[in-house]
Amino acid sequence: MSKGNINVSVENIFPLIKKFLYSDHEIFLRELISNATDATTKLKHLISIGEAKVEYGNPQIEIKINKDTNTLHIIDQGLGMTAEEVEKYINQIAFSGAEEFLEKYKDDKNETGVIGHFGLGFYSAFMVADKVEIITKSFKDEKAAHWTCDGSPEYTLVEHDKSDRGTEIVLHIAEDSKEFLEDHKITGLLTKYNRFNQIPIKFGTKEESLPLPEDAAEDATPEKVTVDNIINNTNPAWTKKPSDLEDEDYKNFYRELYPMQFEESLFHIHLNVDYPFNLTGILYFPKLSQNLDMQKDKIQLYQNQVFVTDNVEGIVPDFLQMLKGVIDSPDIPLNVSRSYLQADGAVKKISGYITKKVADKLSSLFKNNREDFEAKWNDIKVIIEYGMLSEEKFFDKAKKFALYPSVEDKFYTFEELKEKTKDAQTDKDGNHIILYAANKDAQHSYIQDAKAKGYEVLLLDSPIVSHLMQKLETTEEKVKFTRVDADHIDNLIKKDDTVISKLSDEEKEQLKPMIEENVPKETYTVQLEAMDSDASPFLITVPEFMRRMKEMSATGGGGMMGMGNLPEM
Ligand code: ADP
Ligand code: MG
Numbered sequence: 284m285s286k287g288n289i290n291v292s293v294e295n296i297f298p299l300i301k302k303f304l305y306s307d308h309e310i311f312l313r314e315l316i317s318n319a320t321d322a323t324t325k326l327k328h329l330i331s332i333g334e335a336k337v338e339y340g341n342p343q344i345e346i347k348i349n350k351d352t353n354t355l356h357i358i359d360q361g362l363g364m365t366a367e368e369v370e371k372y373i374n375q376i377a378f379s380g381a382e383e384f385l386e387k388y389k390d391d392k393n394e395t396g397v398i399g400h401f402g403l404g405f406y407s408a409f410m411v412a413d414k415v416e417i418i419t420k421s422f423k424d425e426k427a428a429h430w431t432c433d434g435s436p437e438y439t440l441v442e443h444d445k446s447d448r449g450t451e452i453v454l455h456i457a458e459d460s461k462e463f464l465e466d467h468k469i470t471g472l473l474t475k476y477n478r479f480n481q482i483p484i485k486f487g488t489k490e491e492s493l494p495l496p497e498d499a500a501e502d503a504t505p506e507k508v509t510v511d512n513i514i515n516n517t518n519p520a521w522t523k524k525p526s527d528l529e530d531e532d533y534k535n536f537y538r539e540l541y542p543m544q545f546e547e548s549l550f551h552i553h554l555n556v557d558y559p560f561n562l563t564g565i566l567y568f569p570k571l572s573q574n575l576d577m578q579k580d581k582i583q584l585y586q587n588q589v590f591v592t593d594n595v596e597g598i599v600p601d602f603l604q605m606l607k608g609v610i611d612s613p614d615i616p617l618n619v620s621r622s623y624l625q626a627d628g629a630v631k632k633i634s635g636y637i638t639k640k641v642a643d644k645l646s647s648l649f650k651n652n653r654e655d656f657e658a659k660w661n662d663i664k665v666i667i668e669y670g671m672l673s674e675e676k677f678f679d680k681a682k683k684f685a686l687y688p689s690v691e692d693k694f695y696t697f698e699e700l701k702e703k704t705k706d707a708q709t710d711k712d713g714n715h716i717i718l719y720a721a722n723k724d725a726q727h728s729y730i731q732d733a734k735a736k737g738y739e740v741l742l743l744d745s746p747i748v749s750h751l752m753q754k755l756e757t758t759e760e761k762v763k764f765t766r767v768d769a770d771h772i773d774n775l776i777k778k779d780d781t782v783i784s785k786l787s788d789e790e791k792e793q794l795k796p797m798i799e800e801n802v803p804k805e806t807y808t809v810q811l812e813a814m815d816s817d818a819s820p821f822l823i824t825v826p827e828f829m830r831r832m833k834e835m836s837a838t839g840g841g842g843m844m845g846m847g848n849l850p851e852m
Contacts (some may be wrong), residue, residue, distance in 0.1 A: 284439065284441045285366075285439070285441070285442070286325065286437065286438070286440075286442045287370075287374065287437070287438055287439075287440070288436055288437055288438075288441050294344060308410045308411055309463075309472055310407060310459065310476075311407040311408050311410050311411050311454075311558075312346075312357075312403055312463075312469070312472050312473075312476065312500065313472070313476040313477065313589060313590070314403065314405065314407045314408075314542055315405070315407075315408060315452055316344060316346075316357065316476070316477055316480065316589075317589055318404070318405060318452075319344045319357055319358075319359035319361060319450065319452075319482070320344065320359075320481055320482045320587075320589075321361070322359050322361025322362050322363070322449070322450060323342045323344070323359055323360065323362075324360040324361075324481065324482070325361065325362050325483045326342075326361050326422060327339055328360040329362065329422070335362070335422050337422050337448065340360065341483075342360035342361065342431065342449075342482060343359075343360065343482065343483045343484065343485050343511070343513075344358065344359045344360075344480075344482050344483070344484045344485070345357075345358040345359075345484075345485045345486075346358075346469060346473065346484065346485070346486045346677075348464055348465075348466065348469065350464055352455075353455060353456050353461075353464060353471070354453050354454060354455055355412075355453075355454045355456055355463055356451055356452070356453055356454075357452040357454075357463065358449065358450070358451045358452075359449045359450050359451075359482075360447070360448060361422045361448075361449050361450060361451055362419075362421065362422050362447040362448075362449075363419045363421040363422055363423075363427075363448050363449050364419045364421055364428065364450065365421045365423060365425050365428065365547065366426075366428040366440055366442075367424075368421065369417060369419065369428050369430050369440060370396075370440065373405060373417065373430060374438065377404055377405040377406055377564050378406065390692075391727045393833035398730075408452065408454055408468060409434055410455055410460075411433075411454065411457060411460035411463050412454035412455050412456055412457055413433065413434050413455055413457040413458075413516065414431065414432070414433045414434060414455035414468070415431070415432055415434075415452065415453065415454055415455070416429065416430065416431050416452070416453035416455075417429070417430040417431075417450060417451075417452055417453075418443050418445050418451045418453065419445070419448070419449070419450040419451070420443075420445045420446070420447065420448055420449065420450075420528055421448070422448050423847070425444050426443075427442065427443040427444065427445035427446075428440060428441075428442065428443060429441050429442065429445075432507055434710075460597040461683050463785055466487070469486065470486065470514070473486055473514045473515075475590060476589060476590040477514065477515055477589065477590070478514060478515050478590075479515060479516055479519040479588045479589075479590075480515045480517065480518070480588055480589060481517055481588050482517065483513045483515060483517055484513065484514050484515050484631050485511045485512060485513055485514075486512050486514050487512045488509045488510060488511055489509070489510060489511075489512040490507045490508070490509060490510075490513050491507070491508055491509075491510050492505035492506070492507055493506045493507070494507055498602070510593060516539070516587075519536065519539075519588065519609070520532055520533065520536035520539075520565060521536075521553070521554075521563050521564050521565045521609050521611060521770065522563065522588065522611075524555075525553040525555065528553075533551045533553075533565065533567075534547060534548075536565065537551075537567055537608075538609070539605070540580075540583070540607070540609065541580045541607065543580075544580055544607075546569070546570045547570070547571070548567035548568060548570065548607065549567075549568040549570055549659050549663065550567070550568050550644070550648060550659075551565055551566065551567050551608070552566045552567075552568075552640055552641060552644045553565050553635075554566065554640055556636060559629075559632060560612065560614040560629050560633055560636075561612055561613055561614050562610060562611070562612040562614070562633055562636065563610075563611045563612070564608060564609050564610035564611055564612075565606040565608045565609055566582065566603070566606045566607070566609075566610070566637070567606060567607040567608045568606060568640070568659075568662070568663055568666070569605070569606070569662075570662050571661070571662045571665070580593075580607050581593040581595070581598055581604070582595050582603075582604065582606055582607060582608055582609070582630070583608075583609050583610075584598065584609075584610055584611075584612075584615070585609060585610070585611040585612075586611065586612065586613055586615070587613055588611065591615075593750070594810065595610070597630065597632070597634075598610070598615060598630055598633060598634060599637055600634050600637065600638050600670070600673070600674060600677075601669075601673060602666060602669040602672075602673050602674065602677070603637060603638070603641060603666070603771065604671070604672035605664070605665075605666055606641075612633065613634065614629050614633070615629070615630060616629075616630075619702055623795075635676070638670070638676060639822075640675050641670075641677075641678075642677055642680040642681060643680075645663075645667065645680075645681070645684055646683065646684050648686065649683075649684035650684075654783065656684070656686075657686065657694045660686050660688065660694065664685075664686070664745050664748075664851060665745050665746065665747065667681055667685055668685070668745055668747050668748055668750075668751050669747055670753060671685060671751055671754070672747065672750055672751060677760075678754070682696075682697060683696065683698075684696065685697065686698050687717075687741050687742075687743065688741065688742050689739055689740060689741055689742065690720055690730055690734075690740045690741070690742045690796070695741075695784065697755065697759075700717065700739070700741075701715060701762070703739055704717060704738070704739050707738060707739075708738055708739070710763075713761060714761050714763045715762045715763065716763050716764075716765050717741065717762065717763065717764050717765070718733055718738050718739065718740045718741065718764075718765055718766075719740060719741035719742065719743045719752075719765075719766060719767065720740055720741070720742055720762060720766065720767045721742075721743060721744050721766065722744065723742060725768075726767050726768055730767055731769035732767075733767050740767055748776055752764040781840070
């Protein structure tokens with residue numbers, strides 16, 4: 284028997300740990316399962332290079348609850364530890380790692396930016412347990428070791444008669460953490476963090492019906508068998524090669540990821556890079572859905588198939604946070620604050636890579652099947668327009684595939700639009716005027732009028748398109764967007780065959796002052812020349828700049844906004 288003092292300088296760091304991670308006690312299970320997974324994959328590696336001469340078998344990780352003893356058990360069949368290794372890896376390394384961590388972050392406790400999901404490793408067991416045991420037998424065929432620590436810096440280390448290889452961690456669950464002895468709580472955690480774990484995880488057993496034999500009677504009941512309840516899929520789609528996957532596989536994975544989501548996605552993007560950083564994943568463009576639950580389905584960040592967080596702020600560019608799916612990278616530093624994350628070089632590269640992949644995918648969809656792309660436009664436009672406004676690089680690429688639908692549902696790229704309208708729609712200063720409506724019904728008569736004059740009218744009704752128009756006006760030479768009900772539509776150089784008002788000059792003379800009396804002159808312009816429709820003998824227009832001013836003040840000065848508060852139009 285050996286007894287010892289864990290060499291830590293902070294007098295007693297256990298209570299500190301407990302307090303420090305107050306909101307995130309649950310991650311202890313993820314940490315211990317990660318260690319069990321590491322121990323198993325390390326053994327596999329040692330066998331493959333001939334350093335361990337044992338059978339690998341079909342190792343599992345088992346989670347067990349014992350309500351009689353108030354204990355939770357995490358059992359693996361990995362490489363195990365000798366007594367010396369326990370001294371070294373647990374007493375020295377694990378503990379010094381935790382101490383260093385606390386030293387570094389103890390003042391950040393209240394910084395909202397600290398990711399709540401970092402790992403403290405083995406040490407996090409003490410967030411929920413007041414006593415922890417390690418019973419472990421190394422593959423090196425030595426005696427098993429039994430380490431016990433009751434939450435003070437003192438520990439004991441004795442021999443144990445465990446005969447099979449691997450490690451069992453026993454947590455004596457503390458009074459205030461009894462919830463972790465409930466099946467449904469543990470099931471919830473396993474599903475949240477470990478449903479794609481690399482090594483199978485067993486939690487209890489379940490009944491399964493055997494398939495009925497072909498000649499079974501109609502009322503035959505299938506035979507039931509008891510099988511291990513394996514909670515995870517060890518080979519999720521994103522870990523596979525894109526060339527090994529069919530469209531159907533991607534669809535199935537979407538369903539697997541979001542079982543409560545019944546709407547299919549529009550398309551997917553498989554991410555796969557190993558230089559200069561490691562990143563795999565699958566992103567999905569969702570159908571814009573009324574279903575509010577959809578908002579809860581976020582992109583999930585994994586590290587080596589272990590869930591870390593679904594807050595990917597800073598890692599995935601803002602405009603892509605409405606996408607769904609998974610990214611997995613060992614290269615994203617987790618135990619750091621958000622502000623640090625945003626400045627981190629690797630993370631910036633990751634964000635840039637994701638943007639590029641998304642742009643490339645959209646571009647190839649546009650080129651390969653324009654019809655399909657147009658059909659999806661309504662669902663994806665907000666994301667693309669937002670991206671064009673917030674990321675210069677994305678803007679440059681998206682300019683070639685972003686679409687501008689006409690009121691008659693024809694879709695133009697910006698270049699096509701310019702080409703189409705360049706002859707008919709210039710004003711006397713040589714500005715290229717692009718006409719649009721924001722609402723087909725409300726602006727119906729203006730649209731009719733413009734069409735009658737041979738102009739092309741776009742239907743731009745997405746909530747942020749007005750910001751995009753402004754951007755295009757500043758980046759494109761002599762391009763101006765004008766709403767159909769704006770006054771300077773009349774400044775356009777008219778073609779000869781435009782329809783002329785049905786009113787005689789005399790009628791106009793009489794009518795104009797009558798209308799002007801009733802509408803405020805400083806905000807509206809009355810036009811009598813332009814109309815051809817019997818239903819609308821005259822037009823009241825708003826100067827374009829006036830309307831935009833109003834819109835801008837309604838949307839907070841027109842600055843770029845977070846996805847959460849898109850302006851309403
Ligand atoms: P990390 O996993 O980051 O190395 P931990 O504090 O989680 O830090 O674990 C410390 C060390 O303890 C591990 O590196 C490993 O050597 C050892 N260890 C922990 N759990 C196990 C286990 N289940 N089997 C074998 N070794 C383990
Ligand atoms: Mg660990």
